[in-house]
Amino acid sequence: MKICKTDYKAKLFVGVMFSDEKLxxxxxxxxxxxxxxxxxxxxxxxxxxxxxxxxxMGKNLKKRIIVFKDLINREEIxxxxxxxxxxxxxxxxxxxxxxxxxxxxxxxxQLLLPSAKESAYKVYLGKGVFGxxxxxxxxxxxxxxxxxxxxxxxxxxxxxxxxxxxxxPL
Numbered sequence: 001m002k003i004c005k006t007d008y009k010a011k012l013f014v015g016v017m018f019s020d021e022k023l024x025x026x027x028x029x030x031x032x033x034x035x036x037x038x039x040x041x042x043x044x045x046x047x048x049x050x051x052x053x054x055x056x057m058g059k060n061l062k063k064r065i066i067v068f069k070d071l072i073n074r075e076e077i078x079x080x081x082x083x084x085x086x087x088x089x090x091x092x093x094x095x096x097x098x099x100x101x102x103x104x105x106x107x108x109x110q111l112l113l114p115s116a117k118e119s120a121y122k123v124y125l126g127k128g129v130f131g132x133x134x135x136x137x138x139x140x141x142x143x144x145x146x147x148x149x150x151x152x153x154x155x156x157x158x159x160x161x162x163x164x165x166x167x168x169p170l
Contacts, residue, residue, distance in 0.1 A: 009071040010105035011168060014084065017047055017063045017100035023091060027099050028066060030087055035080075039067040043160045049150035056096045063151065067164060074112075077105055078129035081114035104134075108165055111135040111142075111152075121146050137165055 014031055018024045032038060047053075047061040054061075072080070084101035091098050104113040113132045115122060122130035134152050136143045142158035151157055 008074045010074045010107045012072045012105050013067045015065045015102035019058050035068045036070045042066045077114045078125045078127045081129045
């Protein structure tokens with residue numbers, strides 16, 4: 001008797017933090033090669049919510065959220081996080097990241113970001129990766145949860161994902 005369904009699908013996205021547009025294009029090319037074509041919709045904004053990344057990546061950072069056309073199986077997210085960490089390392093210079101990649105997925109019900117950092121509010125997914133639930137979708141609302149990142153608390157980001165989740169085939 002099979003207890004677990006194994007085809008839980010979700011929409012993959014990656015938040016790319018950057019300051020160099022040429023590097024952004026290279027990274028997006030690598031991501032497309034691995035995960036396929038992108039949706040036309042993307043969101044770009046100044047990442048001025050914290051100075052946490054300034055020492056490593058510099059000032060005037062931007063973040064672009066790109067979304068992939070193909071659905072993924074949710075259990076793939078740990079491997080995807082490992083891949084994006086390796087990609088960050090590939091483009092590092094003198095031990096400092098030049099790009100920060102935050103993959104995640106969303107369904108009609110939730111938005112989850114994987115993390116390599118353990119914390120009391122994250123759930124272990126395997127392979128050294130933890131799941132950080134950031135948004136819950138209820139009707140036409142995106143509800144923040146404990147420790148939702150500052151940029152994911154903005155109406156701009158929440159509305160971007162609400163619009164996309166309303167078009168999901170799931």
